Amino acid sequence: MVEGDSRLHVNESDPKLVDLQSVAAEMQRLRGENIRLRCLLQEYGIQSPAVQSTTGIPVTTNALPSAHIPVLKAEQRIALFRSLFHGRDDVYAVRWENADGRYGYMPKADRDWKAYLRAKDEDRKKVDRQTRKFRPLTDEVVRGHLVGDHTLGIYPLLQDETCWFLAVDFDKKTWQKDAAAFLTVCCELNVPAALERSRSGNGGHVWIFFDRAIPATTARKLGCAVLTRAMESRHQLGLDSYDRFFPNQDTMPKGGLGNLIALPLQKLPRADGNSVFVDTEFRPYGDQWTFLASVKRMPVSAVEAVVLEAQRNGDLIGVRIASVEDEVQDP
16 A cells, blocks of 8 residues: 555445446446537537426527537537547556657556565566556546647456447558458448547557447457458458457456557647548548547447347457557556
8 A cells, every 4th residue: 555545445346336337437428428419419500409407497508500519618528538438437547658769558556666666576566466556537637638748548348348439450551441441341331430540640540439338249249240341342451450459358357457548639649630530531520529529329239230140141250369468568
């Protein structure tokens, strides 16, 4: 325990805590969905329906033409962002880079450095895992990512082995053609998807968002189904033409957190046109927030239907699983 830390220890397996976390996650999802729907109403010049105030008196809201859609407030942007890029809330990672240009991500945590330094070199990683206390992901932490204070990585695999999205990582010289082939199949299968150009600008992530948390194994089967069909239509696309899925595991690795993925829209790479969402011509959307507000979330029933059809047709290839510790490195 960190000296002077008076915070209470919480039993993460407490059913009451699990219920509260589920309720909080659902509230966050609904806030994001509410923002998305209101933006769509305004975009098409549709007047929002009257809503009830706390006094029970209907309150009318005037929708504006699409040319006058108001800019989302900072807290609305953060709520929308977190409702889409929804991973574990009890832990997050921050990118580091040293003078030699090496970089990586580490979970943000309070650490017992005395215990760490007392331990033998070969035991320090084990001691660190036993004594560290993760810091939770908050709106303020997300705000810092968006304004460029730091770069966040989140862990998409939840503790109950479900996830809110699937991301497919493409890199190498053919990433644009391969990502385009993947997106074409998504369109054919009615799988809503969005393409982000990566932080480096030399790769991309295809994001598929769900309307609720679904089993990671189901989400990954969906990705396999789309990838298999894309390979059939574009023979140059091989298993080495994409990097991995996020989440990268069906189940939570013992003692680990699963692989992390860097969040988009960090201010610094955005200045170079990277870490942003792009259209089919790989041009960044002019208003990233309006685009995100329009992104559809795939119902679990639709996911299961695509997976079932692929299984019937034998269209589920196996994919490699990357090392759990790929991104977690000591600075």
